[in-house]
Amino acid sequence: MGQQIALVAAMAGYRVKCHDVSEEALRKASEFVDSYLAERVAKGKLTQGQADQARAALRFTGDLAEAAGDADLVIEAVVEKLAVKRQVFAELDSLCLPEAILATNSSYIVSSRLADATRRPGKVCNMHFFNPALVMKLVEVVKGPHTAQSTVDAVMEAARKMGKIPVLLRKEVEGFLVNRILTAIRNEALYLYETGVASYEDIDTAVVHGLGHPMGPFRLLDLTGIDLSYHVAMERYQRTGDPAHKPSPTIVEKFVRGEWGRKTGKGFYEYGGERERG
Ligand SMILES: NC(=O)c1ccc[n+]([C@@H]2O[C@H](COP(=O)([O-])OP(=O)(O)OC[C@H]3O[C@@H](n4cnc5c(N)ncnc54)[C@H](O)[C@@H]3O)[C@@H](O)[C@H]2O)c1
Incomplete structure (x- = not known):
């Protein structure tokens, strides 16, 4: 940086x-x-x-x-x-x-x-x-x-x-503006996926075509690294002791499996060679 x-x-x-x-x-x-x-x-x-x-x-x-x-x-x-x-x-x-x-x-x-x-x-x-x-x-x-x-x-x-x-x-707040908004969207997307309302592909499609975001929250998680999301949530949970700050079950599962996103070739989507499989 x-x-x-x-x-x-x-x-x-x-x-x-x-x-x-x-x-x-x-x-x-x-x-x-x-x-x-x-x-x-x-x-x-x-x-x-x-x-x-x-x-x-x-x-x-x-x-x-x-x-x-x-x-x-x-x-x-x-x-x-x-x-x-x-x-x-x-x-x-x-x-x-x-x-x-x-x-x-x-x-x-x-x-x-x-x-x-x-x-x-x-x-x-x-x-x-x-x-x-x-x-x-x-x-x-x-x-x-x-x-x-x-x-x-x-x-x-x-x-x-x-x-x-x-x-x-004008005042200090954890996560500032962008990371707070991003976290709120990400948590809602994970909730909708984990409760079986929609697939992660369809949630990404909805956010891209309904909200005009350049990519959906799951593809973005793959890009920024699921390991990073895990560590940030764990650090916050350890600091606050609030169970709501724990990483979601999906993030924990992907973290443990080593499916961290683009950097490991697989996260929610698979990455390899020229073609990206979703
Ligand atoms: N990577 C991002 O996406 C990103 C985005 C926005 C803000 N930031 C912030 O920028 C900062 C750096 O992040 P990064 O991803 O570049 O980290 P990084 O680990 O890639 O780089 C940190 C650098 O700091 C150097 N360093 C360590 N101790 C030092 C010291 N005492 N004096 C001088 N240099 C020292 C290291 O040698 C290393 O080159 C963090 O505070 C992070 O929160 C990062």
Whole structure:
């Protein structure tokens, strides 16, 4: 995620330094950027000059002080682990200029769980991109109770300058907007399937042709990974203790069978070679 956000910002004209603790991740990110820009030029989507400009605006470094020392805005996209993010925010707080904004790209961790690791809570918020960040337009900006309005305004403006469409959540809520709506649709689809009302194929067909979604909830589950849905639900259940948050029987069954979707060749649908069987 981080490499794509860095490239989006560089292509929008920002000077960007992309940091990772892993040399391997940095090497892969640099290779990705080179191949992506070359491909865009070959397809006529970018001029060679635009590609060169974006590449020159983007640097990769394993040194956090070098990466963040003079930044106006830091977008954190490290692993989805609270302890790691809190450590990174504490380090950033000591390395960054006092006026720098620290935003997290986390999909689930609200920034109030990070802000108190810093001495600048007013300058901390969520800035949630969607995958793949180079393609997806939406950015969810979440204002925590600690976040200053000027921080939110600056982050919304930065998202617009990056060619994105930002939406503002005026208060923190688990899952933000899109993941909450997606979860509600997914849970209803699983309920209708598990109670025998319709097949998963027909539920997908109904959502595609009745609601105009590009794909139905079961095909989307296959795409995002049934293992991910299982882990997210289990994590939530362990945190809340609410049985309603347990993964549904179908998700548990598919998870145990190793039928995780596209990545394993089978989920609700089968994937193999050129043809997709449903
Ligand atoms: N993958 C998605 O679809 C998606 C979408 C939106 C938001 N996000 C969020 O983006 C974040 C990253 O997700 P991802 O899928 O890119 O994860 P990932 O595991 O692919 O990448 C995380 C990177 O963080 C690096 N890292 C770990 N500890 C670090 C540290 N202390 N300092 C610097 N770098 C460190 C790792 O080396 C790795 O390269 C998460 O918070 C996730 O919720 C992911």
